[in-house]
Amino acid sequence: MNYLDKLESKSIYIIREAYAQFRKVAMLWSIGKDSTTLLWLTRKAFFGKIPFPVMHIDTTYKFKEIYEFRDKYTKKWALDLIVAKNENAISKGVCPEKGKFKCCNELKTNALKIAIEKHKFRALYLAIRRDEHGIRAKERIFSPRDECFEWDYKNQPPELWDQYKTKIAQEEHIRVHPLLGWREIDIWEYIKREKIPAVSLYFAKENKRYRSIGCETCCSPIESSADTMEKIIEELKTSKISERSGRAQDKESAYMMQKLRSLGYM
Amino acid sequence: MIDSSNIKFVIVGHVDHGKSTLIGRLLYDTNSLPADKIEEIRKTSKDLGRETEFAYLLDHLEEERRQGITIDTTQVFFKTNKRHYVIIDAPGHVEFVKNMITGASQAEAAVLIIDVKEGVKEQTKRHAYILSLLGLNQVIVTLNKMDLRDFREERFNEVKKQVQEFLNSINVEPTFYIPICAIKGDNVVEKSKNMNWYKGPTFAESLDTLKNRESAEDKALIFPIQDIYKINDKRIAVGKVETGIIRKAQALKVLPSGQITKVRSIEKFQHNVNTGYAGESIGITTCDPVFLARGNVICEPENEPVLTDVFKANIFWMSKKHLRKAEKIVLKCATQETSCKVEEISKRINSSSLQVLEENSDSLKNLEIGEVRIKTKNPISIKKFSEVEALGRFTLVQDEDICAGGIITNYV
Numbered sequence: 001m002n003y004l005d006k007l008e009s010k011s012i013y014i015i016r017e018a019y020a021q022f023r024k025v026a027m028l029w030s031i032g033k034d035s036t037t038l039l040w041l042t043r044k045a046f047f048g049k050i051p052f053p054v055m056h057i058d059t060t061y062k063f064k065e066i067y068e069f070r071d072k073y074t075k076k077w078a079l080d081l082i083v084a085k086n087e088n089a090i091s092k093g094v095c096p097e098k099g100k101f102k103c104c105n106e107l108k109t110n111a112l113k114i115a116i117e118k119h120k121f122r123a124l125y126l127a128i129r130r131d132e133h134g135i136r137a138k139e140r141i142f143s144p145r146d147e148c149f150e151w152d153y154k155n156q157p158p159e160l161w162d163q164y165k166t167k168i169a170q171e172e173h174i175r176v177h178p179l180l181g182w183r184e185i186d187i188w189e190y191i192k193r194e195k196i197p198a199v200s201l202y203f204a205k206e207n208k209r210y211r212s213i214g215c216e217t218c219c220s221p222i223e224s225s226a227d228t229m230e231k232i233i234e235e236l237k238t239s240k241i242s243e244r245s246g247r248a249q250d251k252e253s254a255y256m257m258q259k260l261r262s263l264g265y266m
Numbered sequence: 267m268i269d270s271s272n273i274k275f276v277i278v279g280h281v282d283h284g285k286s287t288l289i290g291r292l293l294y295d296t297n298s299l300p301a302d303k304i305e306e307i308r309k310t311s312k313d314l315g316r317e318t319e320f321a322y323l324l325d326h327l328e329e330e331r332r333q334g335i336t337i338d339t340t341q342v343f344f345k346t347n348k349r350h351y352v353i354i355d356a357p358g359h360v361e362f363v364k365n366m367i368t369g370a371s372q373a374e375a376a377v378l379i380i381d382v383k384e385g386v387k388e389q390t391k392r393h394a395y396i397l398s399l400l401g402l403n404q405v406i407v408t409l410n411k412m413d414l415r416d417f418r419e420e421r422f423n424e425v426k427k428q429v430q431e432f433l434n435s436i437n438v439e440p441t442f443y444i445p446i447c448a449i450k451g452d453n454v455v456e457k458s459k460n461m462n463w464y465k466g467p468t469f470a471e472s473l474d475t476l477k478n479r480e481s482a483e484d485k486a487l488i489f490p491i492q493d494i495y496k497i498n499d500k501r502i503a504v505g506k507v508e509t510g511i512i513r514k515a516q517a518l519k520v521l522p523s524g525q526i527t528k529v530r531s532i533e534k535f536q537h538n539v540n541t542g543y544a545g546e547s548i549g550i551t552t553c554d555p556v557f558l559a560r561g562n563v564i565c566e567p568e569n570e571p572v573l574t575d576v577f578k579a580n581i582f583w584m585s586k587k588h589l590r591k592a593e594k595i596v597l598k599c600a601t602q603e604t605s606c607k608v609e610e611i612s613k614r615i616n617s618s619s620l621q622v623l624e625e626n627s628d629s630l631k632n633l634e635i636g637e638v639r640i641k642t643k644n645p646i647s648i649k650k651f652s653e654v655e656a657l658g659r660f661t662l663v664q665d666e667d668i669c670a671g672g673i674i675t676n677y678v
Contacts (some may be wrong), residue, residue, distance in 0.1 A: 001545055003271040013492070013506045020493040021562055044535040046550070047497045130341050134326030136338040140368070153327060154337055158364040158584060160661050160671045161372040167666040169577050177281040183343055242300040255328045
């Protein structure tokens with residue numbers, strides 16, 4: 001097995017493990033490269049038929065390319081898609097201009113809270129990676145959240161070998177992170193090898209491309225001429241800029257990401 | 267072109283002996299850091315009124331930075347000219363030993379760091395013992411803060427002897443002892459000009475001698491079943507091949523039932539394959555309609571693990587709630603899960619001093635090691651840890667939490 005085969009096998013093991021333990025699960029699909037890779041791996045784990053819903057947390061501020069991609073592949077891969085919105089906050093006019101922390105917390109974290117309560121999910125798959133952010137690097141593969149959604153990062157459960165925290169109280173849920181050990185470049189190498197479709201925003205137009213995508217309002221493109229997967233991989237081998245440098249929610253203050261995540265942010 | 271496969275190593279040692287600083291220095295000196303990350307560290311250090319603190323590259327939690335300690339384990343990527351690495355940082359504080367074990371259980375090799383000013387301390391010993399318990403036998407020792415002892419060879423030799431004596435007593439044989447000053451970079455990536463008496467490799471050079479864990483393909487087949495999926499009228503048993511190779515048409519034995527059948531097909535989505543190798547997540551279908559369920563272990567007839575409900579083990583207890591002899595808890599070994607009880611605690615051992623605290627004990631406390639006999643409710647398939655790791659290691663679950671890790675030392 002080569003390096004990518006090993007990553008793939010390990011992720012599939014984790015995906016199957018969480019389903020075996022909890023059954024009532026869902027996958028978060030932001031339509032970005034990581035969660036689309038996770039979706040691909042999940043299709044492989046279940047031989048093409050994902051036996052649970054795929055959930056898109058829609059802030060309504062996403063790029064139009066994201067919505068088009070979502071609708072196209074939901075149909076093509078016959079996904080059971082849930083679109084989760086915090087309608088109440090949206091109608092009250094919560095938006096990034098009035099405060100990024102509140103906006104992320106309301107339109108992402110609380111939208112997710114509402115959806116979990118409604119559907120009673122016990123576990124959620126998320127495509128976060130350790131190399132994206134120092135706070136995410138502290139995560140477990142199976143990471144519990146209490147009834148208030150809080151991440152008790154000072155008291156995480158032990159995780160030995162392939163044995164994860166699989167017993168939880170009724171009011172808790174588990175965040176499952178099958179891609180935690182992947183690097184950004186591994187994702188692109190795998191996308192290339194498997195011919196996984198990717199949103200066009202990742203590829204350079206007029207010397208600009210997005211390296212990480214989310215809400216149109218809070219993402220900035222990087223200078224780049226990489227307009228193919230091969231060129232993106234080459235660019236990552238030499239880049240000295242971190243992946244999420246264009247993401248506003250990582251920047252506002254040194255611990256904004258920690259505060260968002262401790263309240264249940266992805 | 268360097269190989270993109272990597273090796274994972276963990277850095278362990280007593281609190282404040284310089285684990286996070288060593289990693290930070292290594293990343294900085296090998297040019298592994300994005301410019302905006304360095305800028306972020308400079309700014310945060312300044313805001314907290316400190317010199318640029320490399321440990322902040324890993325200590326990302328606000329509490330970690332304010333208190334200058336590592337609370338939880340983390341992993342970072344890094345490469346030399348030779349290959350890629352995953353570095354696992356582990357906290358050195360006694361309160362966070364369970365986080366240290368979490369990190370160390372994922373590693374293939376370990377680096378033990380010791381402050382030459384302080385020498386061997388409580389967590390140095392405990393961490394070294396945990397490495398031996400986990401079967402990590404590739405160990406590099408770095409003796410840090412040489413600058414605080416004027417880079418003197420005598421002090422290096424003194425501490426080295428102290429470390430050696432302890433490691434010998436637990437059968438750990440390090441490949442190198444390296445004198446370093448992590449904060450200034452001496453012998454980390456660059457050879458130190460302050461320690462010309464030292465002729466061995468730098469820390470970065472020593473890493474390139476580490477070897478990946480051997481492939482388990484040559485061993486007898488062990489395929490623990492994770493789940494059963496019904497897909498288009500096929501019943502597919504999925505799981506990860508732990509050791510050996512599984513081939514289409516080969517004979518199989520299912521434990522614990524003892525049923526014998528043959529492999530009808532190996533299933534991988536959109537791939538036509540006839541074999542599954544150790545480490546691979548696959549599915550199989552069988553020729554006969556045998557009953558299969560999660561927790562069954564598939565093997566070759568005549569080459570089977572031991573099916574038993576009692577065995578001897580060493581366990582490391584890591585919960586504030588004591589383990590009481592004969593209390594009902596849950597055991598998880600590969601995909602097998604059964605209730606069990608520790609029916610005998612023949613020795614209760616202090617995990618730092620390794621002193622036997624009590625023989626034939628009735629309980630085990632936080633951070634103690636027990637030499638125990640375990641009785642499971644249902645028979646399970648096991649091997650000694652020294653023979654097949656996947657069936658020789660287990661966790662114990664009390665209430666809802668993993669509270670111990672253990673390795674099987676002998677059959678009864």
